[in-house]
Amino acid sequence: MPTREKEQRLEQKKKNDNYHNSNYSFGPQDLEDINNYYDKIIKERNNYESESDINNLTKQSEQGPVSKLNDYPENDKVIKPTLVENLPKYNSVIKTLSKNDLFLKVLDHLNSYDEYIVISEKRDLNSALVTGENGYFKHAEDGIIFPEGHLFNPHKIKLQVPHKKKPANGFTESTIFEELFHALQYISKDYYEKALQIETEAKVAKMFVLYDLAKSEGKKDEYSIAKYIHQKNHNSYERKFLLNFNGKKFDGQLNSIIKKYFEAIFNRTEVSEELEAQFRLEVKKLSDKVYDKYRDEWLKMGLKIDKNTYNGETPLFDELIELK
Numbered sequence: 001m002p003t004r005e006k007e008q009r010l011e012q013k014k015k016n017d018n019y020h021n022s023n024y025s026f027g028p029q030d031l032e033d034i035n036n037y038y039d040k041i042i043k044e045r046n047n048y049e050s051e052s053d054i055n056n057l058t059k060q061s062e063q064g065p066v067s068k069l070n071d072y073p074e075n076d077k078v079i080k081p082t083l084v085e086n087l088p089k090y091n092s093v094i095k096t097l098s099k100n101d102l103f104l105k106v107l108d109h110l111n112s113y114d115e116y117i118v119i120s121e122k123r124d125l126n127s128a129l130v131t132g133e134n135g136y137f138k139h140a141e142d143g144i145i146f147p148e149g150h151l152f153n154p155h156k157i158k159l160q161v162p163h164k165k166k167p168a169n170g171f172t173e174s175t176i177f178e179e180l181f182h183a184l185q186y187i188s189k190d191y192y193e194k195a196l197q198i199e200t201e202a203k204v205a206k207m208f209v210l211y212d213l214a215k216s217e218g219k220k221d222e223y224s225i226a227k228y229i230h231q232k233n234h235n236s237y238e239r240k241f242l243l244n245f246n247g248k249k250f251d252g253q254l255n256s257i258i259k260k261y262f263e264a265i266f267n268r269t270e271v272s273e274e275l276e277a278q279f280r281l282e283v284k285k286l287s288d289k290v291y292d293k294y295r296d297e298w299l300k301m302g303l304k305i306d307k308n309t310y311n312g313e314t315p316l317f318d319e320l321i322e323l324k
Contacts, residue, residue, distance in 0.1 A: 077111045078180070079154075082120035086161060089171040090119070097173055099216045100209045105320045106177075106184050115149025117183050122158035122170065135159040135170035137182040155183055167234065173213065174233045178206050185316055195298055196305050200287040201314040207233070207242045208317070211262050222259075223252045237289040241282065257282055265321050283312035 083090055097103040110117065122135065138156045139148070146153035157179045159170030170176070181202045207229070214228035226243050230250055233239055244253040261279040264271045271279075291307040298305050 077113065077115060078107070078117045078119065078183075080119045082118070083159075084121065086121060086159070086171050090159070090176070093171060093173055093176050096213065097177055097209065100212045102205065102209055102212070102320055103177060103180075106180055109188060109320075110180065110184055113149070113187050115187050116151050116154035117157060117180075118154045119157045119159065122160045133160060133168045134172070134175045135179050137179045137186070139186045149187065155186070157183065172232070174206060174210065177209055178202050181205050181316075189316060194310075195294070195303055196287055196291055196307060196310050197313060199290045199294060200283060200310070200312075201317055203238050203241065203286060203290065204283055204314050205317045205320075207238065207258070208262055208265070208321075211242065211259075212266070222254050226250075226252050226254050237293060238286075240289070241286045255282065280312035283314065284310070287312065 080087060080090065098107075136158055138158070140150075140153050140155045142148045143150075143153050149155055159175065159179070160168045162169045162171065182198065185198055185202065210229045210232050211225065213232075214225040217228065219225045219228050229242060230239060239245075239250070242255050242258050244251050244255060257275070257278045260275055261271065263269075264275070287310050288307060291305065295305070
């Protein structure tokens with residue numbers, strides 16, 4: 001999969017930062033060199049002898065006991081230092097998701113980048129926007145000392161602790177996959193000004209994974225597959241992308257176009273031009289619902305999204321499923 005050039009990102013940062021000008025220079029010019037440069041400074045400042053000393057730093061959970069960063073594999077860029085009582089649940093969900101090849105590719109690609117993601121618990125239902133009540137991904141800002149994604153300036157994923165009075169729950173296959181997919185969208189591609197594409201593509205990929213998981217769980221007939229997906233995803237506007245509804249009532253059937261498209265991917269059969277066009281139209285319909293859901297929040301964030309400029313493209317999803 002094509003990777004984003006570190007040098008291009010650094011150059012773009014220089015252009016965007018007001019304090020940079022053509023005569024301004026600061027130490028190493030390659031982003032990887034900058035990481036190493038500031039790692040060295042931190043080690044010297046804190047009298048650390050080796051890289052293992054950095055890995056032995058601990059972080060305090062929002063609530064609960066301290067967990068060491070080196071509790072996790074060195075090559076795992078998705079670290080969970082603040083998951084306390086919900087760590088077993090998280091691991092269980094990851095085990096289930098790992099039955100799907102697309103999810104495994106997402107993890108492999110995330111771990112191939114020198115950018116870290118910290119996953120932690122969210123306990124306050126009001127601590128995020130409405131559309132992020134189950135969980136959300138927050139991209140790290142490039143810092144003067146630590147670049148985005150550095151161990152000391154990681155990206156963040158917040159997962160809602162299961163709530164007794166409300167159905168909010170971030171520790172599900174649906175939410176965890178979507179937020180990790182969002183992480184890969186931002187880290188691997190220049191998606192910063194494509195909010196509608198980001199959200200729509202992630203939901204397409206998520207429904208693909210849930211469809212495959214249903215089959216891996218032994219669900220063979222269409223009704224059983226549809227029921228499994230209906231139970232795993234509680235967002236009605238997302239369900240309607242893959243599931244058929246008779247008015248507002250779920251009728252137990254799958255969208256025939258989406259089913260044909262997904263099956264073509266699994267069976268490695270050629271997708272006809274007609275099916276491709278039909279699938280993109282269904283993605284476009286989903287994007288209209290996504291737009292209606294997120295529009296007010298995007299306006300509050302200062303994002304002006306023209307839904308008519310998006311035509312159902314899913315470039316990262318296409319790359320990961322190797323569909324050309």
